[in-house]
Amino acid sequence: MPAQREVILNVNVLDVGFHPSAWRAPDLHPTSFIDPDYYAEVAKIAERGTLDALFLADGPALREDPAVKPTRALEPTTVLGVVASATEHLGLIGTASTTFNDPFDLADRFLSLDVVSGGRVAWNVVTTFHAGTAHNFGLSRIPDREARYHRASEFVDVVTALWESAATRVPVHHDGEFFHVHGVLPVPPSPQGRPLLVQAGGSPQGRTLAGRSADAVFSAELTLDAGRQHYRQVKDVARAAGRDPGSVKILPGLVTVVGSTEAEAIARYEDWE
Ligand SMILES: Cc1cc2nc3c(=O)[nH]c(=O)nc-3n(C[C@H](O)[C@H](O)[C@H](O)COP(=O)(O)O)c2cc1C
Structure with a gap:
C-alpha cells in the first residue's frame, strides 16, 4: 500500500480579497479589513472546513493609495490573537x-501568542523588499537582498535560541554580527515547544534560509517547472544541513475562485475580468 500522503491547506486572508477591487463587491463590507469580527468569521469558516491554518501577511508601510483601495491596516499578531480566541485548533501563521524587528521582541511576541493560543502559532519569516518601509525605520534605503538575508539568518538563530531558553531556562549567550543577546526569554514554553517557522521568499537566499531552518515554505511559483525546482532546492539545502528533507513542507500558493457550482465560479471569475 502506498504511504499515506497529506496535503496542508491554509487560507491567506488578504484584506477583503485577492482582486484589487474585491472591496467593492456588493456582498462584502469595504471596511471588513479593519473589523476583528471579519477575521474571526473567516477563521471559523476555515476551521469548520478542516483547513490547517490562517495566514496573515505583514506590511509595515502603506503600499497602495487608500483612496483607491483599502490596504492592510492591522498588525498580524494582534489579529491572530482575536482569531485564536474565536477558534479551537486552527493554526495561526503571522508574518x-x-x-525591521528586534529578535528579542519578536521571540517574546510570537511565543506569548503561541502560549495563549495553546500552541498553534507559526512565524512567517520575511526580509521585506518594499523600499518605502525603510523610511519608517530611519533608513534612507532598503538594504539589498544579500544584506537582508545575512541579517535574517542570524535573526532566526537568535529567535530560536531565545525560544529554547524559554524551555530550558539556560541563558542565551549570543555575540554576532548584528545582535548581542545575553539572557533568558521570560515566557513559558508553549504546548508545541515553540512556534513553527515558515518562510516566504523565493530567491536563492530565501530558499537557503528555508532549507536550513523552516518547517514550511510558502511558495508562489507560476509554473510547474519553477515549482519543482523550488521544491528540490529547499529539500537539497535541508539535506545538506543534516535535516530530514521531509521536515520542510512546501506550501504552493493557489488563487481560488469559489462558487456553489462550477458555473457560478466561472461567472464570478468573468465578472472580475
Ligand atoms: C506567499 C508569499 C507571501 C509573502 N508575504 C510577505 C509579507 O507578508 N511581507 C513581506 O514583507 N514580504 C512577503 N513576501 C515577500 C518575501 O518576503 C520576499 O521578499 C519576496 O518573495 C522576494 O523574495 P526574495 O527576497 O527571497 O527574493 C511574501 C512572499 C510570498 C511568496
Whole structure:
C-alpha cells in the first residue's frame, strides 16, 4: 500500500480579497479589513472546513493609495490573537520582518501568542523588499537582498535560541554580527515547544534560509517547472544541513475562485475580468 500522503491547506486572508477591487463587491463590507469580527468569521469558516491554518501577511508601510483601495491596516499578531480566541485548533501563521524587528521582541511576541493560543502559532519569516518601509525605520534605503538575508539568518538563530531558553531556562549567550543577546526569554514554553517557522521568499537566499531552518515554505511559483525546482532546492539545502528533507513542507500558493457550482465560479471569475 502506498504511504499515506497529506496535503496542508491554509487560507491567506488578504484584506477583503485577492482582486484589487474585491472591496467593492456588493456582498462584502469595504471596511471588513479593519473589523476583528471579519477575521474571526473567516477563521471559523476555515476551521469548520478542516483547513490547517490562517495566514496573515505583514506590511509595515502603506503600499497602495487608500483612496483607491483599502490596504492592510492591522498588525498580524494582534489579529491572530482575536482569531485564536474565536477558534479551537486552527493554526495561526503571522508574518514579521527580520529587517525591521528586534529578535528579542519578536521571540517574546510570537511565543506569548503561541502560549495563549495553546500552541498553534507559526512565524512567517520575511526580509521585506518594499523600499518605502525603510523610511519608517530611519533608513534612507532598503538594504539589498544579500544584506537582508545575512541579517535574517542570524535573526532566526537568535529567535530560536531565545525560544529554547524559554524551555530550558539556560541563558542565551549570543555575540554576532548584528545582535548581542545575553539572557533568558521570560515566557513559558508553549504546548508545541515553540512556534513553527515558515518562510516566504523565493530567491536563492530565501530558499537557503528555508532549507536550513523552516518547517514550511510558502511558495508562489507560476509554473510547474519553477515549482519543482523550488521544491528540490529547499529539500537539497535541508539535506545538506543534516535535516530530514521531509521536515520542510512546501506550501504552493493557489488563487481560488469559489462558487456553489462550477458555473457560478466561472461567472464570478468573468465578472472580475
Ligand atoms: C506567499 C508569499 C507571501 C509573502 N508575504 C510577505 C509579507 O507578508 N511581507 C513581506 O514583507 N514580504 C512577503 N513576501 C515577500 C518575501 O518576503 C520576499 O521578499 C519576496 O518573495 C522576494 O523574495 P526574495 O527576497 O527571497 O527574493 C511574501 C512572499 C510570498 C511568496
